[in-house]
Amino acid sequence: MKTKNINFIIGSILVGIMLVFVLIGIFYTPYNPNQMDGSVKNMAPSFTHFFGTDNFGRDIFSRCMEGAKTTFLVAIITVSIGVIFGTVIGAISGYYGGILDEIFMRIIDVLLAFPSILLALVFVSVLGTGTFNIIVALGILFIPSFARVVRSEVIAIKQLDYVKNAKLMGASSLRIMFVHILPSTFPILLSAITIGFNNAILAEAGMSYLGLGVQPPEASLGRMLSEAQTYIFSAPWYAIAPGIIIVVTVLGFSLMNEG
Amino acid sequence: MKKGKLKFAFLILAVFSLSIVLSACQDNMKKEKVSETPTTDANKSLEPTYGGSIVVGILQDLDSLDPHKAVAAGTKEVQFNIFEGLVKPDVDGNLVPAVASKYDISDDGKVYTFTLRDGVKFHNGKLVTVDDLIYSVKRCAGLLDKTDKSIVVEPALSNIQDVVKVDDKNIEIVLKEANTELLGYLTFAIIPKDYKDEATKPIGTGPFKFESYTPLESLVVTKNEDYYDNKKPYLDKVTFKIVANTDSAFLELKSGAIDIFPYLTDDQANQLADTFNIKTGNMNLVQALFLNNAVEPFNNPKVRQALSYAVDKKAILDMVAGGKGNTIGTNMFHAFSKYYEKSLDKVYTFDVQKAKDLLAEAGYPDGFDMTITVPSNYQYHVDTAQVLVEQLKAIGVNAKIEQVEWASWLSDVYTNRNYQSTIIGVDAKLAPRDVLERYASTASGNFINYKNPDYDKILDKAIKTTNDDEKVTLYKELETLLTNDAASVYIQDPPLLVAVNKKLGGYTFYPVYVQDMASVYFTK
Numbered sequence: 025m026k027t028k029n030i031n032f033i034i035g036s037i038l039v040g041i042m043l044v045f046v047l048i049g050i051f052y053t054p055y056n057p058n059q060m061d062g063s064v065k066n067m068a069p070s071f072t073h074f075f076g077t078d079n080f081g082r083d084i085f086s087r088c089m090e091g092a093k094t095t096f097l098v099a100i101i102t103v104s105i106g107v108i109f110g111t112v113i114g115a116i117s118g119y120y121g122g123i124l125d126e127i128f129m130r131i132i133d134v135l136l137a138f139p140s141i142l143l144a145l146v147f148v149s150v151l152g153t154g155t156f157n158i159i160v161a162l163g164i165l166f167i168p169s170f171a172r173v174v175r176s177e178v179i180a181i182k183q184l185d186y187v188k189n190a191k192l193m194g195a196s197s198l199r200i201m202f203v204h205i206l207p208s209t210f211p212i213l214l215s216a217i218t219i220g221f222n223n224a225i226l227a228e229a230g231m232s233y234l235g236l237g238v239q240p241p242e243a244s245l246g247r248m249l250s251e252a253q254t255y256i257f258s259a260p261w262y263a264i265a266p267g268i269i270i271v272v273t274v275l276g277f278s279l280m281n282e283g
Numbered sequence: 284m285k286k287g288k289l290k291f292a293f294l295i296l297a298v299f300s301l302s303i304v305l306s307a308c309q310d311n312m313k314k315e316k317v318s319e320t321p322t323t324d325a326n327k328s329l330e331p332t333y334g335g336s337i338v339v340g341i342l343q344d345l346d347s348l349d350p351h352k353a354v355a356a357g358t359k360e361v362q363f364n365i366f367e368g369l370v371k372p373d374v375d376g377n378l379v380p381a382v383a384s385k386y387d388i389s390d391d392g393k394v395y396t397f398t399l400r401d402g403v404k405f406h407n408g409k410l411v412t413v414d415d416l417i418y419s420v421k422r423c424a425g426l427l428d429k430t431d432k433s434i435v436v437e438p439a440l441s442n443i444q445d446v447v448k449v450d451d452k453n454i455e456i457v458l459k460e461a462n463t464e465l466l467g468y469l470t471f472a473i474i475p476k477d478y479k480d481e482a483t484k485p486i487g488t489g490p491f492k493f494e495s496y497t498p499l500e501s502l503v504v505t506k507n508e509d510y511y512d513n514k515k516p517y518l519d520k521v522t523f524k525i526v527a528n529t530d531s532a533f534l535e536l537k538s539g540a541i542d543i544f545p546y547l548t549d550d551q552a553n554q555l556a557d558t559f560n561i562k563t564g565n566m567n568l569v570q571a572l573f574l575n576n577a578v579e580p581f582n583n584p585k586v587r588q589a590l591s592y593a594v595d596k597k598a599i600l601d602m603v604a605g606g607k608g609n610t611i612g613t614n615m616f617h618a619f620s621k622y623y624e625k626s627l628d629k630v631y632t633f634d635v636q637k638a639k640d641l642l643a644e645a646g647y648p649d650g651f652d653m654t655i656t657v658p659s660n661y662q663y664h665v666d667t668a669q670v671l672v673e674q675l676k677a678i679g680v681n682a683k684i685e686q687v688e689w690a691s692w693l694s695d696v697y698t699n700r701n702y703q704s705t706i707i708g709v710d711a712k713l714a715p716r717d718v719l720e721r722y723a724s725t726a727s728g729n730f731i732n733y734k735n736p737d738y739d740k741i742l743d744k745a746i747k748t749t750n751d752d753e754k755v756t757l758y759k760e761l762e763t764l765l766t767n768d769a770a771s772v773y774i775q776d777p778p779l780l781v782a783v784n785k786k787l788g789g790y791t792f793y794p795v796y797v798q799d800m801a802s803v804y805f806t807k
Contacts, residue, residue, distance in 0.1 A: 152685075258550070
């Protein structure tokens, strides 16, 4: 019990720091994150620019705030899409079983059969690049994993006595599904969400790194990493700042998930 | 309990090892610098040697191996090494005889006579004959009985009426209408008559022979032992490696996988200054925010003028090129100084208020949204776009950047003209006509859909006149029209920053967009 708490506490602290960072970023950034200033190009971290400046003289601290906001937003919406559709599909196919279950699960098998990044690339090349499209593409990709988790839980829970009792008392299927069964899947779903959130952050960073996600000059953590790679030797702070933010966030969520 | 501690220990270990790796990287860098310095000093003032092979980085795949079918500037700059025309440009911007040994233009400007150079051989070992010359000219001018439709006949060449064999040494090119500028267009490749495999196994007469081509990877050329200039080339083999973007090229330069790379950004050049020779020239491109004159809101000249006022060109140069390069005020670059109307530089001075007023007059007092389509393989254009987006915010114009692959840029933007605005550099042959001709209403290269009847009339006159002074005046008038109509937002002729391996010498700049490897050599 005690070990779990340590993981959870460290995880929460890390996530907490990041959330505060992002929340402040929504209302206040020290500089305009897209403001260019030719006089301070590639400056090392200092008191005026905590994380230094990039090749356009933009403040990296402000851009990290802005970028983390974008990345978090993409991750949250993506996971929400995955959870909502995944839960509904999982619950229905788990509860009713039979042919409906078969159809849903085979579709999901097909989706899972492709490497996720490849599938995202296909979506993006059909839909075009941009923040909105990346959300749609990643959202669809996240549905199968949630659907599977919920389905297996629903199948296990629907055998339990209290569900059978509710059935005997004449509760409707919908009521049983969403009032009696779903709340019991929350503990499992919650850990699936934290893992999913991590994956979403990494996926967004990956796609933006490849130039398919958020378009310049908008900031996102992956986009910043991609722009920074040329300067890794001359201006290492440019890559390190967004890199650390990704690492800390993902680590935080992983530790929370363990606890 | 135990498990938790173990994890924590791992975590700390991970952080430590990361910092060690990072600091190790820095150590390596320092060592590199130290070891490189002595060799550089020893390199200078050494004679060229023969032999050796190098790798040159290029930014885009070739659109066709057939020199008459290629349209992309990036393909032609490479093919310069494999093919030669009747004449070719030299480093000073003159046209010098190549496959022809001399030429003569009749006084009325209607007949061009070329004499074949003695002993020029194709890469397959056969001597070049006048029949090959006639075939090549006819193929480019669309005069063959069965000319391939995918060869786009340039308007200047469609003026050729006939190509006549005088004797075994001489040919005459007869024009429909007098034209004194045709020579600049006769740089197209001379290829063997009726050779069918030009698109897969190209044969030319240039200093290098085609060896192999792997799409999206590389083009390999080897030394042409029979080249008529027996001093050149020095190198045995040149590999043109296609790299995805300047970032990956930069990393490959660092690792030593590429010896020459011509399209560095200013920051990259500064970082490589210790380990490479950095050469600065001009790209001889017209880089502009090209506006599709046929779509809203750019069909309104006032909007285009507003954008021209809103852009601070000097700031763009400072930001993306470290202050190098030249700003331009019209669709011409400074290398053609004779034809460049300098007063046009001052037409659109940076003036936000004026831009806002013009927008209000045009009916967009609050600005508008626009999309800038940029090919993602050109970091320089992407960077320029980023600075532009910031500058346009000042007048309420909300620009969005859309990065596309080079292939989709070519088809969507250039061929199908399905775009709003784009940033690209337009190149030209050694003839000012080539720079301006594309804006004729019906020209196939008029991807901005510029239409102005006056322009068409003056262009027609400029092409037909044989009086040089009149020609210059008319070309300048055309430039003035383009600038006053604000056909596009003309930005700059970008600096060409080339990283050259310190062991190499002889890299030269041309006033046209080519990479000449024949003059490059290893110093010992």
